[in-house]
Amino acid sequence: MVEASNAVVINGIIVFLSLCGIGIILAALLSNRMNPFGLSLVASIASVSVLLVGGEVLLSGHSVQTELWTLPFLGTLTFKIDRLSALFVFITGLVFLPVSIFSAGYLKRYLNRYNLKTFSIFYYLLFASIVLVLISGDILSFLIAWEVMSIFSYLLVNYEHEHEETTRSGFLMLAMSEAGTIMVILAFLIMAKASGSLDFAALRASAGGLGEVARWAVFLLSFFGFGVKAGLVPSSTWLPRAHPVAPGNVSALLSGVVLNLGIYGITRVNADLLPVSQVGPGLIVLIIGSISALVGILYAATENDMKKMLAHSSIENMGIITAGLGAGFVFAASGLPVLAGIAFIAALYHLINHSLYKSLLFLGAGSVDYAVGTRDMDRLGGLIKIMPWTALFFLAGSLSIAALPPFNGFVSEWLTLQTMLQSSAIHSAGEKIVFALSGAALALTAALAVTTFVKAFAMSFLGMGRSKRVKKVGEVRRSMIIPMGILALSCLLFGILPTYVVPVLDKTVAPLVHEKVADELVPPFFTVDKGDPKFGGAFVSEFHDLGAQVGRSYLPGRGLVILHRGLEKNPVVFAMSTSYTFIVLLFLLGGTFILVKVLTRARKVRRAAAWDGGIRRLLPEMTYTATGFSNPVRVIFNAVFHPSTIEDTKETVAGHFRTAIKNGRKEVHIIDRLIFKPITSFIQSVAVTLAKMHAGSINVYAAYVLIGLVLVLVVQRLLL
Amino acid sequence: MSKWVIKGLRTGIKTTQYPRKMETASGVSPGLPTAAKGTEKEVQELVFNCPTGAIERSGNQLTVDYNYCIHCFRCKRGSQSPMGWDYGYEWAANTKDSGANRGLGSAFNRSINIRFVDGGACGACISEIEQLNKPYYNMHRLGFFATPTPREADVLLVAGPVTDHMRLPLKKAYDAMPTPKLVMAVGACALSGGIFGPSFMSDAGVSELIPVDVAVPGCPPPPLAIIHGLLLAVKRKSSALLTSSEVRG
Incomplete structure (x- = not known):
């Protein structure tokens, strides 16, 4: 049983990786016109294989582990799928499948404008690297896959590279992502130093040996490092810039899959490796x-x-x-x-x-x-x-x-x-x-x-x-x-x-x-028997008094979600059931519909234009806009948005009269305003101060060299 | 601050007793000319003096068409005038179009919602209609309510001769009303175009555009006449005539 399950999973991964390989070759061979179709076909099959792998591990629950190959000096590349990985792998497949189908039509808009071959290749590589991040069982393979994933997600976001805005946003995304990666690497290194191995299992085993400071360091570095990928404050600013410039299907992947990787990293490190x-x-x-x-x-x-x-x-x-x-x-x-x-x-x-x-x-x-x-x-x-x-x-x-x-x-x-x-x-x-x-x-x-x-x-x-x-x-x-x-x-x-x-x-x-x-x-409220050791007697009989056991053979399964079982007297504290709500809603809606139909079957319907206040013609400019709808929020949270007004005035030549006034509104994101702006202005002021040293006179520089030399000699003399 | 309670209690109820009792206070109605019978000279003079052509002559009998009368008192001026004058106010009448709209049933007897449309009125009718909402006339006690949207309205109250610019809004409001519905034209302008219409910028009354059920003559009709019109709309009062009957004898 276990072996069969293992075989399914390992074969599934092999199939997936080879499909990605085939896809890349196919993408290179096919013409630009045929590429979207090829991409959508091969990537959907690959997504199905990923869904199977994830679903198999999730439902059967056996962790699957395999070693890929050993790199000299660095260690062994291992793959390990436990349930946590499998869940994320499953979600990845669930998102990639529809997005791949969607791409077939969507990519047509880039035909004759951009090279669709590169898009397909990047797409497969991103897909493969995301899955590899999730199933890697040691630091080395994780970081390699992570970097590949970061770079290819950047390349896909940057796909419409002819626009300047796209390139700028892409660079911001790449820079922040790399800063996060460095923090993650540091966190991993602290853990690896304690365990002496790069394997996740070894890290987990030696987690108890870490001191208080090291634990805090690992937590802070991993949380804020992975937080960049997850788009958490304060490193969230790349997200709203990268999304609008990315192609539509890439945005879906970015939000539906890539952000999850940040959460995966935080969970993996802080809940699993070093709880x-x-x-x-x-x-x-x-x-x-x-x-x-x-x-x-x-x-x-x-x-x-x-x-x-x-x-x-x-x-x-x-x-x-x-x-x-x-x-x-x-x-x-x-x-x-x-x-x-x-x-x-x-x-x-x-x-x-x-x-x-x-x-x-x-x-x-x-x-x-x-x-x-x-x-x-x-x-x-x-x-x-x-x-x-x-x-x-x-x-x-x-x-x-x-x-x-x-x-x-x-x-x-x-x-x-x-x-x-x-x-x-x-x-x-x-x-x-x-x-x-x-x-x-x-x-x-x-x-x-x-x-x-x-x-x-x-x-x-x-x-x-x-x-x-x-x-x-x-x-x-x-x-x-x-x-x-x-x-x-x-x-x-x-x-x-x-x-x-x-x-x-x-x-x-x-x-x-x-x-x-x-x-x-x-x-299992409605199917629980009296005398079940997990459920109190008073509690069960209360449900039986309500007649809960009556239709038990018709109920398909557990229907209620409750959060807390309180005292014997008062068993349920918070409960809800979307399953039953849905059924009741369907009955109510259907019943109301039929009732209205029956009651009004003899009524003649007269159709007339909706009342518009009697205006001659309702123009689109007169209707409510998105800006208008959200303005109350803008007013209430004015302190957060903190807009500054830009007044652009035109005056007559002599300056006595203003001929036009144009008021604009500029908002700086609160994170940029409160965190990044002070940092950049501080660094700039330091740079300006230091720049005063550069007077441009060669004698001054010679003096700097001399002073430096003397200082080194003095320090050496004092220390030794 | 607390004085208004005492003051209010001391003042008591000032709202008119109409329709339970006829209102007898002076000045609630300017009145309307009724009919006249006089010598050839008198009759000619009366017809000549009428600015809106409301007075019709047959022999030496004069009758008044209330669709046109603006009760300007020119036919009453001077002590020798043979013109009769009625100081009542129950003037509202059903028109020849009554029944063109699906009239209100008995369920509406004590509750109707009214949408008012100003079809280019001079302001007089508007200020009289405004009085209905005020404590003295207080139409709410009778179950009459004003509503801002025709989608909820049962009665469309129109004043003014319907100017070109108000023709479309009036039609739209009428179309937007659900059946059963009634249209009530208030004032001489709404009935016949009055002193404005028909002209290059206005119609000759509401009935040119939409069928009118209840007509309230007057320029402007006093608030009690409008209340009479509303009561007539829900069949709580009987109709008056739009043309005066001849003087007998």
Whole structure:
């Protein structure tokens, strides 16, 4: 059994890697015109193989390990897939499959403008390196794959290299990413020094031997280093710049997969290799996560560029995931493994959901960009009549990300917020305050997310088209609609079937917290028998009194998600069930529809124009814009945005009269303003001071040399 | 600050008793000419003096067409004038178009929502309609409410001769109203174009555009006449006549 499973996994990886190789050769051979089709075909098959590998390990639960080859002086390259890797591999496949299909149509826009062969090659290499990052079992292979991944994601973002803006954003992305990598390397080196080996298993074994300072150093370096990739504050500024310039399908990958790698790194190092044993690091993770969430959504709410808005929202979602992880670290360090497990499940669930709906939304934004040629929500509008399918799936994505039931975002945000409420189990008052404030920040974030995506959907798809371009377009081709449909359907499924997802996630989390929480989180309420040792007698009989056992043979499985089982008297504290809600909603909607039809069957319907105040003609310029919709947020959070007004005036020659005044508005991102600006201005002032030494006279330089020599001699004389 | 409570209590209810009792306070209505019978000279003079041509002559009998009358008192001036004058205010009448719209059923008797459209009125009718919302006339006590959107309105109240610029908005508002609905034209202008229309910039009343159910003559009609019109719309009062009957004997 184990061997068969191993064979499936190893063969799957071999198939995947060879498919990537075949794809690269094919990409080089095929013409530019045929390349998108080849890419979509081979990459989809490769994604399916990745899905199989991930799914096999996730469900069977056997870690698979294999050694690739030994490098002289450096060590052995090992691959190891445990459940944590498998989960991320599975998500990667889940996102790559639709995005690959989508690319076939989307890449047509670059035909005759850019070289599609290079795109395909970069695409395969990025895909392969992402999977290799996730399955590498030692520091060396991890870092090699990580670097390859960073470079190829940069090359793909930089694909439209003719624009200056693209190149600048690409460089920023590359620079920040490399800075993060250096921090990660340092963290790994500290761990490797203690264990004397590069293998992850050896690192894990020797984790206990590290001192307090080294632990803190590893935590800070790895958290902030991987945080760059995950787009966490303060290293989030590359995200909103890289996304709008990247091709639509690359944006989907960037948000749906590449950001996850940052979370993977943080989880792998701080939960698996060197588990956080103190509350402090956990609180830092929690605080950074909450701040990222709030800052991300504030800028998303006021942004009018569709892709930039989605990028800011990615920062927000990564923040929510990180906050969940932070809560997990704190609970684990305080000796509450069950709550830690729940927090980790919430975080990982949100990670899956974010990958699904964010790639869906990016594909939607890409389709709009493809069809209309603009992403400015102020200029869009009325697209639902022209692109009904895109609109439908974008709506599904918006509902998911706005955390509205029965879609998937609701489940994970519910779990995350409820986890925050569980801080009552912690004893320290200070930690409780941090939890309360983080919970409040996340709640505010959730509310603002609804505002953001009401605006995103309504301003782009509803109302009237606010530019001439909108009237000329049509629906995108079917090969671009179907992938969005796949993602929308997955969003719904992950929303209405949380009770089937949670046990799988529980198995993933169990090795990290050494506790199984599936029965706590999704108890088999309706199928439990009296006298079950895990469930109290009073509790079970209360459910039996309600008639819970009546339809047990018809119920397909566990249907409720609860967060806490309280006392015997009062068993359920927080519970929800999207599965049953969905069924009830369907019945209610269907019933209402039929009722209305029956009641009004004799009624004659008269159609007349909607009341518009009696104006002669409603012009697009008169309708509500995205800027107008988000202005309340802009006003309320003025202190965060801190805009500066630019006044551009024209005067007559003599300067007595002003002939024109133009007011502009300039915003500097709060992170740039508060963190990066002071640093750059400090360094610049130091440089200016030092520059005074360079007087330009050769005698002065000769004097510097002489003084330097004397100083060296004096120091040497004094020390020796 | 607390004085207004005492003051309010001391003042008591000042709202008119109409329609329970006829309002008898002086000045609530300017009144309308009724009919006249006189000598050839008197009759000629009266017809000549009428600025809107509201007075019709047959022999030495004079009748008044209230669609046109602006109760300017020119036919009443001087002690010798044979013109009769009615100081009442129950003037509202059903028109020949009544029933063109699907009228309101009995369910609306004590609750209607009114949308007012100013079809280019001079301001007089508007200020009279405004009085309906004020404590003295207080139409809410009768179940009449103003609404900003025609989508919720049962009665469309129109004043003014319908100028060119207001023709489209009026039509749109009428189309936007759900059935059952009624249209009520208020003032001489809305009934016949009055002293403005028909002209190069306005129609000759609302009925040229949409069917009118209830007509309230007057220039402007006093608030009580408008209330009578609303009560007529919900069939709580009976209709008056739009043309005066002849003087007998």
